[in-house]
Amino acid sequence: MTHSGATALEQLKRIVGADHVLTAAPDVEPFVVDARGRYRGAARAVVQPGSTAEVSDVVRACSEASLPLVPQGGNTGMCGGATPDARGDAIVLSLARMRAIRGVDRANATITVEAGATLAAVQDAARAADLLFPLSLASEGSCTIGGNLSTNAGGTAVLRYGNARDLVLGVEVVLADGRVWDGLRALRKDNTGYDLKQLFIGSEGTLGIVTAAVLELFAAPNARVTALAALADVAHAVELLHAMKQALGDRLAGFELISARALHLSRKHHPGSPDPLPGHPWYTLLQVDDTAVDPPLADAVETALAHAAERDIIADATIAQSREQAARLWALRENISEAQRREGQNIKHDIALPISAIAQFVAQTEAAVIDAFPGARVIVFGHLGDGNLHYNVAAADGADARQFVANTPAVNRIVHDRVVAAGGSISAEHGIGQLKRDELAHYKSAVELDLMRRIKSALDPRGLLNPGKVL
Amino acid sequence: MTHSGATALEQLKRIVGADHVLTAAPDVEPFVVDARGRYRGAARAVVQPGSTAEVSDVVRACSEASLPLVPQGGNTGMCGGATPDARGDAIVLSLARMRAIRGVDRANATITVEAGATLAAVQDAARAADLLFPLSLASEGSCTIGGNLSTNAGGTAVLRYGNARDLVLGVEVVLADGRVWDGLRALRKDNTGYDLKQLFIGSEGTLGIVTAAVLELFAAPNARVTALAALADVAHAVELLHAMKQALGDRLAGFELISARALHLSRKHHPGSPDPLPGHPWYTLLQVDDTAVDPPLADAVETALAHAAERDIIADATIAQSREQAARLWALRENISEAQRREGQNIKHDIALPISAIAQFVAQTEAAVIDAFPGARVIVFGHLGDGNLHYNVAAADGADARQFVANTPAVNRIVHDRVVAAGGSISAEHGIGQLKRDELAHYKSAVELDLMRRIKSALDPRGLLNPGKVL
Numbered sequence: 001m002t003h004s005g006a007t008a009l010e011q012l013k014r015i016v017g018a019d020h021v022l023t024a025a026p027d028v029e030p031f032v033v034d035a036r037g038r039y040r041g042a043a044r045a046v047v048q049p050g051s052t053a054e055v056s057d058v059v060r061a062c063s064e065a066s067l068p069l070v071p072q073g074g075n076t077g078m079c080g081g082a083t084p085d086a087r088g089d090a091i092v093l094s095l096a097r098m099r100a101i102r103g104v105d106r107a108n109a110t111i112t113v114e115a116g117a118t119l120a121a122v123q124d125a126a127r128a129a130d131l132l133f134p135l136s137l138a139s140e141g142s143c144t145i146g147g148n149l150s151t152n153a154g155g156t157a158v159l160r161y162g163n164a165r166d167l168v169l170g171v172e173v174v175l176a177d178g179r180v181w182d183g184l185r186a187l188r189k190d191n192t193g194y195d196l197k198q199l200f201i202g203s204e205g206t207l208g209i210v211t212a213a214v215l216e217l218f219a220a221p222n223a224r225v226t227a228l229a230a231l232a233d234v235a236h237a238v239e240l241l242h243a244m245k246q247a248l249g250d251r252l253a254g255f256e257l258i259s260a261r262a263l264h265l266s267r268k269h270h271p272g273s274p275d276p277l278p279g280h281p282w283y284t285l286l287q288v289d290d291t292a293v294d295p296p297l298a299d300a301v302e303t304a305l306a307h308a309a310e311r312d313i314i315a316d317a318t319i320a321q322s323r324e325q326a327a328r329l330w331a332l333r334e335n336i337s338e339a340q341r342r343e344g345q346n347i348k349h350d351i352a353l354p355i356s357a358i359a360q361f362v363a364q365t366e367a368a369v370i371d372a373f374p375g376a377r378v379i380v381f382g383h384l385g386d387g388n389l390h391y392n393v394a395a396a397d398g399a400d401a402r403q404f405v406a407n408t409p410a411v412n413r414i415v416h417d418r419v420v421a422a423g424g425s426i427s428a429e430h431g432i433g434q435l436k437r438d439e440l441a442h443y444k445s446a447v448e449l450d451l452m453r454r455i456k457s458a459l460d461p462r463g464l465l466n467p468g469k470v471l
Numbered sequence: 472m473t474h475s476g477a478t479a480l481e482q483l484k485r486i487v488g489a490d491h492v493l494t495a496a497p498d499v500e501p502f503v504v505d506a507r508g509r510y511r512g513a514a515r516a517v518v519q520p521g522s523t524a525e526v527s528d529v530v531r532a533c534s535e536a537s538l539p540l541v542p543q544g545g546n547t548g549m550c551g552g553a554t555p556d557a558r559g560d561a562i563v564l565s566l567a568r569m570r571a572i573r574g575v576d577r578a579n580a581t582i583t584v585e586a587g588a589t590l591a592a593v594q595d596a597a598r599a600a601d602l603l604f605p606l607s608l609a610s611e612g613s614c615t616i617g618g619n620l621s622t623n624a625g626g627t628a629v630l631r632y633g634n635a636r637d638l639v640l641g642v643e644v645v646l647a648d649g650r651v652w653d654g655l656r657a658l659r660k661d662n663t664g665y666d667l668k669q670l671f672i673g674s675e676g677t678l679g680i681v682t683a684a685v686l687e688l689f690a691a692p693n694a695r696v697t698a699l700a701a702l703a704d705v706a707h708a709v710e711l712l713h714a715m716k717q718a719l720g721d722r723l724a725g726f727e728l729i730s731a732r733a734l735h736l737s738r739k740h741h742p743g744s745p746d747p748l749p750g751h752p753w754y755t756l757l758q759v760d761d762t763a764v765d766p767p768l769a770d771a772v773e774t775a776l777a778h779a780a781e782r783d784i785i786a787d788a789t790i791a792q793s794r795e796q797a798a799r800l801w802a803l804r805e806n807i808s809e810a811q812r813r814e815g816q817n818i819k820h821d822i823a824l825p826i827s828a829i830a831q832f833v834a835q836t837e838a839a840v841i842d843a844f845p846g847a848r849v850i851v852f853g854h855l856g857d858g859n860l861h862y863n864v865a866a867a868d869g870a871d872a873r874q875f876v877a878n879t880p881a882v883n884r885i886v887h888d889r890v891v892a893a894g895g896s897i898s899a900e901h902g903i904g905q906l907k908r909d910e911l912a913h914y915k916s917a918v919e920l921d922l923m924r925r926i927k928s929a930l931d932p933r934g935l936l937n938p939g940k941v942l
Contacts, residue, residue: 107709107827108858109716130717152662160721163660166637181918188857189634189823190896191623191673192903192911193941194923198669202662219717238578245580246601246690249762250721291720292771300763352660356578386659387579425661432663440663447652451930452665458929459922470664 005044005089008065012047012091015057020097022046031072031092032084035139039080039434042088043070050097052172052180052211059209060178062091068467069093071205073147074118076139078350079433081151081204085468095146098211101125109217110169110186115146115210122215131217134161138334149210152202154429159385160253160289161218163429165201170214173200176207176460186214199455204431205466207459221253221289225301226326229308229317230280235359237284237384239313244286247304251297254287255385262336262381269339274328276318284384285333336381344401346379346394347411351419352428355387362389365418369393372414373407388428391415416443432470440470476515476560479536483518483562486528491568493517502543502563503555506610510551510905513559514541521568523643523651523682530680531649533562539938540564542676544587544618547610549821550904552622552675556939566617569682572596580688581640581657586617586681593686602688605632609805620681623673625900630856631724631760632689634900636672641685644671647678647931657685670926675902676937678930692724692760696772697797700779700788701751706830708755708855710784715757718775722768725758726856733807733852740810745799747789755855756804807852815872817850817865818882822890823899826858833860836889840864843885844878859899862886887914903941911941 013021022028023045031046033039044067049055062069068090072082084090098114099121105111106129113122119140126133134157137143143153149171153164161167170185183197200208231237237257244252258266260281267273277283290297298319305317320326340346353361366378375396382389393411395404416426420443432440441449452471456463484492493499494516502517504510515538520526533540539561543553555561569585570592576582577600584593590611597604605628608614614624620642624635632638641656654668671679702708708728715723729737731752738744748754761768769790776788791797811817824832837849846867853860864882866875887897891914903911912920923942927934 105825105827107713108825109713110825152666154660154662158660165666175918175922179918181922182916183919185896186825186894187823187896187899189625189629189854189859189899191625191898191900192896192907193915193919194674194678194926195623195636195669195672196919196922196926198666199926201666203665207665219720221720242578242580245762247763249690249692291716292718295771296767300766352658354576354579354581354657356576383660388660423657425656425658425663427662428658428660429662436663444664445653447646447650448654448664448667451646451652451667454929455665455667455670455926458925 005065005067008061008067009045011061012045012058015061016047016049016054020048020050031075031094034080034083035076036078039083041084041086043084043090043092044088046092046094048094048097052174055093055174055209055211056178056180058093059174059176063177063462063464066462066464067091068464070466071095071146071150071209073115073144074139074142076143077147077151077433078430079435081431081433081469082147083434093209095144095211102212104129105186106131108186110214111217112184112186112212112214113145114212115144117145119143119145119148126217130220132220133215133217135164135167145213146210149201149213150204151431154383154386154388156254156383158383159255160250165198167216168197168201168213169216171197171200171210172212173208173210176462176465181208184212184214204433204469206456206470207465219291221291222293223290223295223297224326225288225297226320226329227286227301227305227317228276228329229284229286229305229314230277231282231284231314233282233359234362236313237282238355238359240284240308241355241385243308243313244304248288248300251288251290252286252385253289254285256285256333257380257382257384257389258283258285258333258336259380261377262379263332265339265343265379266332266335269342270331270335273332273335277316280315285329333381340379340392343394345405346392346401347405347408349391349415350428350430351391351415351424351426352386352388353419353422353424355384357422357424358384358387358389361418361422365415368414368418369411372410375399412439434469437470476536476538479532479538480516482532483516483529486532487518487520487525491519491521502546502565505551505554506547507549510554512555512557514555514561514563515559517563517565519565519568523645526564526645526680526682527649527651529564530645530647534648534933534935537933537935538562539935541937542566542621542680544615545589545610545613547614548618548622548904549901550906552902552904552940553618554905564680566615566682573683575600576657577602579657581685582688583655583683583685584616585683586615588616590614590616590619597688598691601691603691604686604688606635606638616684617681620672620684621675622902625854625857625859627725627854629854630726631721636669638687639668639672639684640687642668642671642681643683644679644681647933647936652679655683655685675904675940677927677941678936690762692762693764694761694766694768695797696759696768697791697800698757698772698776698788699747699800700755700757700776700785701748702753702755702785704753704830705833707784708753709826709830711755711779712826712856714779714784715775719759719771722759722761723757723856724760725756727756727804728851728853728855728860729754729756729804729807730851732848733850734803736810736814736850737803737806740813741802741806744803744806748787751786756800804852811850811863814865816876817863817872818876818879820862820886821899821901822862822886822895822897823857823859824890824893824895826855828893828895829855829858829860832889832893836886839885839889840882843881846870883910905940908941
């Protein structure tokens with residue numbers, strides 16, 4: 001360790017207290033490996049400040065000592081965005097101690113929270129005020145708001161409420177030089193200058209460190225209808241989406257696409273799962289919510305689905321008759337990821353497309369994949385309502401999964417080339433981190449990369465904030 | 472004119488055609504005065520390119536000749552943001568010829584339009600596809616999408632659909648050096664790097680020139696209920712807003728506050744206006760929309776209002792029984808601005824506050840204004856659902872309006888000091904332009920101003936894009 005590094009560590013201990021600077025290998029270990037175990041890095045120390053002022057002092061001290069900083073929340077990211085690189089000179093700045101709910105403003109329908117609050121804690125605090133914070137993710141028990149904002153998290157309620165960035169009214173950010181930008185506004189309209197907050201949201205800690213945020217809350221739904229429809233192909237699913245939006249408007253809160261193969265895997269690895277509409281190639285799972293108490297919601301959904309059946313958009317459909325039935329339908333969808341894990345490794349893609357381009361993309365890309373890798377199994381599911389597919393490619397039945405995964409670069413090229421040609425995105429909701437940094441550089445235009453670099457230089461001229469991520 | 476200036480004009484004529492470079496004083500006149508006649512500037516020429524490639528070439532030529540550029544759409548702005556300064560060296564770059572609707576994608580529910588398309592033309596094109604583009608402004612017949620995006624326009628549908636920036640999926644921008652950034656994505660999820668588009672939206676042409684955009688479309692409402700409620704004070708109006716959001720959720724599309732004085736003015740200058748609930752100090756106008764055909768919407772609104780009456784939140788209410796009655800209720804609100812014009816000049820403020828802070832703000836600020844200017848009449852109305860008030864101060868009855876308006880700086884200080892102390896914004900939906908540039912510098916923190924200047928320098932290092940606006 002250099003002299004200035006040692007001095008900096010002493011200073012960090014003075015700022016946050018010696019107990020909150022971890023340097024012993026077993027203490028540091030959980031912070032230098034990502035949740036999926038794909039990335040392992042090294043860090044000089046893990047620092048856990050307890051307040052915005054402490055974050056500010058930590059960043060200033062690291063800046064003076066030229067130490068790179070890797071901000072980290074719940075460490076549940078999918079792209080290695082919160083994992084330091086292997087050089088070992090970085091400080092992991094964990095926001096986990098800053099978990100206060102600073103306040104709920106019921107009349108303004110907003111909540112002010114610190115970055116380290118878990119998503120579940122924020123949902124709970126909203127619920128206690130008889131309101132809804134709609135962001136919802138599989139990892140909500142451990143992921144933090146700071147991470148959700150830094151990665152612009154998506155999830156299952158985007159169709160109605162938008163992505164994480166759409167739920168943020170204000171942020172507090174510690175800048176690369178340690179200054180604090182207090183942008184904690186709780187306003188739905190504010191046209192005083194540049195929209196700085198959206199720069200920090202989704203930039204994965206490379207432009208500044210979000211320490212707190214004002215989030216928007218909503219009236220909670222009082223009625224919910226869940227339905228499963230069976231369809232001949234993806235084009236019909238897109239037609240059904242349009243028809244349901246026309247009929248139900250904002251009540252349509254979820255519209256998930258599931259291929260027969262994905263459903264089969266989900267049921268195979270979760271015995272006892274229902275099979276309500278057997279024998280169809282594609283399915284959509286619909287969730288319809290209403291804030292009204294006891295509205296004629298089931299009737300409206302039934303009428304809309306019957307109308308779709310008359311027009312041959314759907315082949316069959318079933319509406320859950322109880323909360324338990326609804327939960328069992330949702331479990332079919334939610335168990336797909338776990339089923340794939342049990343099936344063995346595969347090559348994953350988190351992509352978005354214009355909804356109008358999805359049917360053709362699915363048909364042509366599967367053909368191209370199978371042409372290059374005969375027998376490969378394509379598993380398609382995702383948030384069709386947002387144009388977001390989880391498009392995973394697994395080895396042929398009986399083939400070695402580990403060996404197949406070595407084809408990742410070639411499979412990525414087939415899939416991502418077609419995504420980009422169709423006007424899509426190679427990262428819909430998981431971000432870039434380390435995982436897709438090279439893909440980003442490959443597909444972004446020179447102009448866009450230059451714009452991003454200019455912004456990065458303007459806000460972090462010395463490049464100390466989360467180096468090696470995104471750009 | 473300098474030699475390089477003359478050469479540049481020749482070059483501009485070669486790029487866009489001589490017919491599209493205006494230099495004669497009468498031709499230039501409409502482009503150098505703002506809509507409200509508050510700002511008059513001068514320009515070397517008005518240039519009207521017909522394509523993105525021509526905009527790119529114009530910007531490059533002006534950059535090489537060091538000529539400042541002032542982008543302009545429908546020239547309907549409220550803050551002088553599209554008016555050149557008096558020096559006369561600027562080129563006004565009018566986007567008015569670029570008005571193509573490039574395409575409507577019905578399945579994706581998006582429309583791609585050029586910057587010079589009027590808002591009304593975009594609304595019409597959406598309607599022709601049986602969809603809704605929800606942005607709606609008084610000037611929609613002449614304002615353009617480019618101007619709407621550059622100023623992040625608000626309007627009457629923000630409560631349900633958000634501001635202009637919330638309706639944009641992608642933009643095409645000509646940068647300060649003439650390069651074109653093709654960010655015309657039609658995706659609802661895209662986490663590949665920094666959110667550049669929101670930087671260009673709302674920055675009033677100071678960071679780049681928006682030449683086209685992909686906008687989001689929605690299912691059009693099939694049912695609409697309009698109601699007027701009478702209330703004892705603003706605190707009760709805030710309570711009613713909360714109650715209606717809880718009962719009606721996203722169906723609540725408009726929630727306007729009107730003071731008795733504003734209503735009185737509206738009726739005074741528009742004889743024949745109804746007076747449905749006479750004798751109350753405050754009113755709220757509610758609009759409730761539903762995409763469903765023939766839903767029990769009027770019943771739901773009536774039940775919710777009856778419940779509010781039982782809890783003494785409202786003193787009285789009336790629900791429009793026909794489209795004509797609804798239009799007459801809306802006219803009461805919409806005629807306020809015209810009524811004020813006929814009454815004589817006043818001192819206007821376009822402010823936003825946390826909704827929970829509005830009641831106290833209204834009470835305390837009126838007291839402070841009257842204390843400083845005895846007899847002054849405060850006229851309050853606006854989009855309470857968004858926390859956005861139009862807070863106007865007029866001379867005492869019978870006093871000289873012109874003379875009173877000379878007090879603008881002192882009145883601004885009283886109003887804006889209280890807005891900022893309550894965590895509010897001094898420009899909710901009209902922007903900064905020239906009008907509020909000094910106020911912005913007065914109220915923004917040093918950190919935020921520095922961030923804005925860094926962004927400006929990064930994207931327009933020579934300061935040629937719309938100088939003297941915003942920053």
